[in-house]
Amino acid sequence: MHLRPLPEEHLETYDEFLYYSFRAEDGPDWDDENPPDPDIYNPRGFYDAPPDIAEEDLSASDLVTVCAFYDFTARVRGEWHPLPGISAVASPPETRRQGHVSAMLDELLVEFRESGRYLSALWPFEYEFYRRLGWERTNNYAKTTVPVDELDAVAPRASGQFVRFETDDWARLDRVYAEASPEDLALDRTEGWWRHRVFRGWQKDPYVYGWERDGDLRGYLIYRIDGSSGDRTMKIEELAAVDAEARGHLLRFVRDHDSQIATVTIRREHESTRLIDDLTDPRAATVEIQPGPMVRIVDVEAALEAVSLPSDAAGEFVLDVSDDHCPWNDGTFHVVVADGEARVESVEITTNSHTDADATTDIGALSQLLVGARSVDELVRTDSLSVRDDATRDVLTATFTERDCYLREFF
Secondary structure (H helix, E strand, C coil): CEEEECCHHHHHHHHHHHHHHHCHHHCCCCCCCCCCCCCCEEEEEEECCCCCCCHHHCCHHHEEEEEEEECCEEEECCEEEECCEEEEEECCHHHCCCCHHHHHHHHHHHHHHHCCCCEEEECCCCHHHHHHCCCEECCEEEEEEEEHHHHHHHCCCCCCEEEECCHHHHHHHHHHHHHHCCCECCECCCHHHHHHHHCCCCCCCCEEEEEEECCEEEEEEEEEEECCCCCCEEEEEEEEECCHHHHHHHHHHHHCCCCCCCEEEEEEEECCCCHHHHCCCHHHCEEEEEECCEEEECCHHHHHHHCCCCCCCCEEEEEEEECCCCCCCCEEEEEEEECCEEEEEEECCCCCCCCCCCEEEEHHHHHHHHHCCCCHHHHHHCCCEEECCHHHHHHHHHHCCCCCECCCCCC
16 A cells, blocks of 8 residues: 555546545536646545556556645744645545555655655544544634624624625735734635635635725625525625724625525634624524634654744753654654744653653644644643643743634635
């Protein structure tokens, strides 16, 4: 078994795996009407064939499972870092429950490490499955559903202009997105992502409208309208605004659809967003807090040394990390923190010596610590992190401060 980039002549089989896994209800006679992939999309195949076989000798029948990754760049602790987003993990029914997905992802992590990608992310089909493979949850998000009439309470007096946008307008929206998305794990979106993922849909394309004031774009909406007459719902995929005024006018735009729609669903917003606080009848809205994506450190030494840490953090500790799938991470590391940086060195533990570990954790919890998704105190409370003494706990708390993490894109 081995993993390799997918040859173009195997894409039809790759698509068959994806359709069966994610759209089996469409039946076997599917039509490939998906939007084109952005240039950051990289499909991979896991083959039951010798690793040294020439590409021209590979057969699509040798495929046992497939995956892909988006070559994202994301903000981590205030700076940009590579964050490949794993997607399209799919197997036909005849090759399932044989350990192929786990083996495939192990090889993908090797590829990431060898190419300098020291972090990764994904959206799980099942959290426990990917938790066993080393990923852990980063952030939650809020899904709000409200009758459209209730938006009267949050709609300001009309001003500015609403403008519809097409794909070629992506750069204007990107400027708003950058200003409206200061959180860690926000992506540095590429033109291809805008064109082929934001402006395009898997089954139908969304509407994209923005609100301008004196020609200055201040916010935008990306949405679809589903349902039949009398029971339509506007499903907002993204609502981005640079300030409260712009958000209010975008909600006014939604309210003005009251002759067409009955309800509004804002599908993925930051969980701190509290539209219900501004409604006349907050009970009219339903707010669901739902779990979001997962993150994983690919290379402990590289990741800890690459990510900027608080400038006032100082100290050292010996950290024991368990990782059942990346042997280069499964061990003990001496970490020295100073001047916003960490120096990391793999060490051998000698029982009852000065190199005994000061803290013990698994790769998933360490991933949460590094990106700031969870605090030291919380991980200690849930037994995900064991700390020898208060001095070590203080150094870890100063080093791995909690951050506002919000990876909003679904991939």
